[in-house]
Amino acid sequence: MGKSRRPLLVLFLVWALFLSKSSGAKTYKICSYNVQNFNVSKLDGLRILHLLTKVLSICDVCLLQEVRDLDGEAMKKLVSSLNGYNGFNYDYVASGGLGRGEEDKEQYVFLYRKQTTTIVDQYQYPDEKKGSEDAFSREPFIVYFNASQTVIGEFVLIPLRVEPEKALEEIDALYDVVTEIKKKWQVENIMLLGDFQADCGYVTKTNRRDNRLFGSLDLFWLIKDDADTTVTDMTDCAYDRFVVHGQTFLRGIVPLSAKVFNFKKVFKISMNEVLEISDHYPIHVDLKVKSSGQQQALLQPCIVLLTLITIVLFPA
Ligand SMILES: *[C@@H]1O[C@H](CO)[C@@H](O)[C@H](O)[C@H]1NC(C)=O
Numbered sequence: 258m259g260k261s262r263r264p265l266l267v268l269f270l271v272w273a274l275f276l277s278k279s280s281g282a283k284t285y286k287i288c289s290y291n292v293q294n295f296n297v298s299k300l301d302g303l304r305i306l307h308l309l310t311k312v313l314s315i316c317d318v319c320l321l322q323e324v325r326d327l328d329g330e331a332m333k334k335l336v337s338s339l340n341g342y343n344g345f346n347y348d349y350v351a352s353g354g355l356g357r358g359e360e361d362k363e364q365y366v367f368l369y370r371k372q373t374t375t376i377v378d379q380y381q382y383p384d385e386k387k388g389s390e391d392a393f394s395r396e397p398f399i400v401y402f403n404a405s406q407t408v409i410g411e412f413v414l415i416p417l418r419v420e421p422e423k424a425l426e427e428i429d430a431l432y433d434v435v436t437e438i439k440k441k442w443q444v445e446n447i448m449l450l451g452d453f454q455a456d457c458g459y460v461t462k463t464n465r466r467d468n469r470l471f472g473s474l475d476l477f478w479l480i481k482d483d484a485d486t487t488v489t490d491m492t493d494c495a496y497d498r499f500v501v502h503g504q505t506f507l508r509g510i511v512p513l514s515a516k517v518f519n520f521k522k523v524f525k526i527s528m529n530e531v532l533e534i535s536d537h538y539p540i541h542v543d544l545k546v547k548s549s550g551q552q553q554a555l556l557q558p559c560i561v562l563l564t565l566i567t568i569v570l571f572p573a
Pocket residue numbers: 294296297298299
């Protein structure tokens with residue numbers, strides 16, 4: 258073995274690293290997006306419909322909030338646009354109108370890709386009075402999903418869009434919902450997600466001290482306080498969040514994959530175009546999928562071994 262073999266080995270290492278990276282790219286994406294007063298009029302402009310289609314098509318499942326579409330006209334239009342795009346096949350499930358005001362009812366909507374996701378069950382958290390007032394202004398519409406190619410397989414999504422002035426109380430009350438759902442469906446893989454207004458005056462480091470959702474050791478906040486889920490330069494707030502319940506779910510997530518989808522940068526468009534949809538950005542997070550996990554498990558020892566051989570046989 259002469260020194261001349263070394264470039265070949267290096268080349269092989271680079272190739273192996275590249276393979277391990279590209280196999281990891283095949284993941285499963287969960288998104289959450291406050292689409293600010295989403296109704297059929299918002300889709301009047303073809304440009305907005307197309308932009309929203311591009312944005313949402315990165316998601317396997319996406320929670321949409323602030324949807325006002327009781328007759329389903331807007332969602333039908335959106336899903337049909339998504340299904341004409343890149344051979345995707347989406348469907349959605351929506352809650353009824355929720356909210357304390359008679360005139361001001363909003364829905365939670367879960368958009369999901371039928372190729373990767375099915376629905377096992379769904380449950381509207383009841384509008385119960387506890388004391389003088391109920392716990393939520395918009396009770397979670399909870400969906401149990403099956404995504405069999407992900408490492409965790411099945412998971413439950415609990416959505417919430419809080420009333421800003423009640424952010425802390427509503428976030429804390431989610432703890433009771435988690436407890437109830439664990440018992441009801443005998444599940445551990447639960448994610449809480451949505452516009453929690455969990456920053457900037459509504460929720461601070463001090464006032465969240467006794468909050469069970471922040472304090473609990475089996476809950477993991479994936480979007481950190483320094484994230485900015487708002488669009489304008491005037492605000493820098495981590496309002497939208499993913500909170501995962503349990504070690505199994507946490508291990509099933511691609512490390513550091515929870516991010517704000519700043520599609521203004523990605524698509525190189527103006528802030529006004531982004532604001533035509535919403536003053537929030539979507540957030541997204543990747544679940545590990547089975548095949549990529551298995552390939553990585555095979556490749557990583559190979560890479561380590563090859564590196565060792567290179568060092569031993571060809572000391573610099
Ligand atoms: C949609 O919302 C906008 C803004 O609030 C409103 O002006 C419009 O009338 C709504 N469209 C429908 C169909 O309700």
